[in-house]
Amino acid sequence: MTVGARVLKTGLAVALAIFLSELLQFPSPIIAAVAAIFTIQPSIYRSWKQMLDQVQANLIGAAIALAAVQLFGSTPIAVGLVCIVVILINIKLRMESTIGLTLVTVVAVMEAHATGWWFAVDRLSMVLTGMGAAFTVNIALFPPRPRHQFNVQVTQASQQLSLLLRTAISNEMKEQVYKKERDQLHGLLRKLDEQYSLFDEERALTASSKQSRARQLVLSKQMIKALHKGEDLLDAVEEHYFAAPESVTWAQAFDRQIEDLTKYHEHILLKAEGKIKPRADIGPDGQQGSRLVEQLSDYLSIDPKERQRLVFVGAAMFEYAYHLRRLEKLVEQVELRQTESEEGEAPTSN
Numbered sequence: 001m002t003v004g005a006r007v008l009k010t011g012l013a014v015a016l017a018i019f020l021s022e023l024l025q026f027p028s029p030i031i032a033a034v035a036a037i038f039t040i041q042p043s044i045y046r047s048w049k050q051m052l053d054q055v056q057a058n059l060i061g062a063a064i065a066l067a068a069v070q071l072f073g074s075t076p077i078a079v080g081l082v083c084i085v086v087i088l089i090n091i092k093l094r095m096e097s098t099i100g101l102t103l104v105t106v107v108a109v110m111e112a113h114a115t116g117w118w119f120a121v122d123r124l125s126m127v128l129t130g131m132g133a134a135f136t137v138n139i140a141l142f143p144p145r146p147r148h149q150f151n152v153q154v155t156q157a158s159q160q161l162s163l164l165l166r167t168a169i170s171n172e173m174k175e176q177v178y179k180k181e182r183d184q185l186h187g188l189l190r191k192l193d194e195q196y197s198l199f200d201e202e203r204a205l206t207a208s209s210k211q212s213r214a215r216q217l218v219l220s221k222q223m224i225k226a227l228h229k230g231e232d233l234l235d236a237v238e239e240h241y242f243a244a245p246e247s248v249t250w251a252q253a254f255d256r257q258i259e260d261l262t263k264y265h266e267h268i269l270l271k272a273e274g275k276i277k278p279r280a281d282i283g284p285d286g287q288q289g290s291r292l293v294e295q296l297s298d299y300l301s302i303d304p305k306e307r308q309r310l311v312f313v314g315a316a317m318f319e320y321a322y323h324l325r326r327l328e329k330l331v332e333q334v335e336l337r338q339t340e341s342e343e344g345e346a347p348t349s350n
Contacts, residue, residue, distance in 0.1 A: 005142040010040045012141065013134040020129050026122060031108055035130025038101040040138055043146055043198040047138045050097065054131050057098035058105045061086045062124045065109040074110045082106055101127065146198040147216070151273075153195055154223050157188040158269055161230045162262045168237045169255040182234070189231065192224055215337060219272070219330045226265065226327045229320040233258070236316035244309035253292055257317060260284035264324050272331045283328070289321065 017036040021029035039054060041047040065082055072078040083103050090099050108123040164181055167173045173181070200217060241247055241254070267282035276282065296314045300307050 006040060006042060009137050009141055010037060013037070013040055013130075013137040016137060017130040017133040020133055021126060024125075024129065026126050026129070029126075031104065031123060031126040032130035032133070034104055035101055035127045036134040036137075037130075039131045039134035043201060044139055044143060045201045046198065047135055051131055051135045053095045053098050054101055055128065057090055057093070057095050057102045058124065058127050060089060061102040061106045062109050064089075065106045069110055079107060079110050082110065101131075146195060146201075150192070150195045150199050150220060153188060153192045154220075154227070155269065157185065157192055157227050158265060160185040160188055161227060161234075162266060164234055165230060165258050165262045168234055169241065169251055169258060171242070185231065189224075189227060192227070196220055196224060212338070215334050219327075219334050222323070222327045222330050223269075223272075226268075226320070226323045229316075229323045230265065233313075233316040233320045236313045240309040240312045244313075245307065247310065250310060253295070254313065254317070257284075257289065257292055261317070261321055261324060264321075264328075268324060268328050268331060271328070272334075274335075278335065283325070284321070289318070293318070 013036040014033045017032040018029040021032045026032065035054075039047070039050055041050050064086060068078055068082045072081075083106055086102055086106055087099055090096060090102060105124060105127050108127075160181065164173075164178070164185060167178075199220060244250075261284060264282060264284050267276060270276050271280075271282065292314070296311055300311050
């Protein structure tokens with residue numbers, strides 16, 4: 001088991017919040033520690049947005065709590081009703097992620113107001129201290145790098161997909177092992193979708209960086225699309241290939257085509273990393289693919305109802321190939337724009 005950066009930063013944020021609470025002589029560090037836990041986020045942009053939302057929501061919650069104490073007192077029923085009102089307001093303002101910490105503030109302020117106004121202000125100060133500690137730790141220590149993490153996860157998912165595709169037709173892998181590897185691939189793709197959301201939330205400051213970021217987003221989205229299409233091919237093989245009549249006859253042709261597509265996918269990612277020569281021909285044999293299409297068409301024309309299962313597998317295979325070709329074109333376009341940008345920024349000699 002490995003300790004991730006977010007886990008480590010959460011612990012450090014709590015420690016810093018407790019230290020600041022003792023330094024500022026707060027009555028208890030618990031509220032500041034809870035605030036720090038709620039504020040840690042997986043990206044700098046999301047951490048900043050969460051910080052702003054938390055400050056706004058907690059100020060609103062504290063104001064409502066103080067007003068409610070003046071009007072209704074701090075009875076259990078009054079605290080519960082104020083919590084309901086605060087939840088509804090947060091939902092209305094589309095700040096659902098702040099509800100937990102805001103309710104902590106409301107309960108703390110209403111409970112503390114019985115001992116004096118300034119004690120209630122201290123409770124709110126504890127919350128703000130915890131949020132500040134978490135934000136500081138998040139941007140100062142191991143700052144999140146969504147783009148780097150996205151590229152690492154793309155490589156991991158591609159390797160996992162290649163392993164499964166290369167053994168899909170031959171069916172060499174044990175069933176339990178295949179299921180385990182397949183679950184790992186599904187988990188990687190789910191994490192990749194989440195990582196893309198973090199990457200998409202990043203903000204560029206200059207016009208050139210905005211254009212570069214927009215191209216990278218389009219490329220990244222197509223990388224995910226190609227991986228999902230590879231997973232769809234696995235689904236088609238598992239569901240239709242082995243149940244198709246004469247599947248053994250087609251094993252060699254299908255296995256060769258899938259192997260070519262797997263290598264193609266690997267080479268595209270290497271090209272995106274700048275590890276392959278710009279003009280290198282990495283595409284699969286187009287004639288081989290065209291022959292397979294013709295053979296499948298002839299095969300289906302004899303008995304369409306009984307032989308359609310292999311066509312389903314072929315369709316998934318060709319769609320995977322289509323999205324790989326599209327991915328390669330996007331990689332080439334990004335490389336071209338990047339080269340033009342570097343040449344435009346290079347100093348000219350007189």
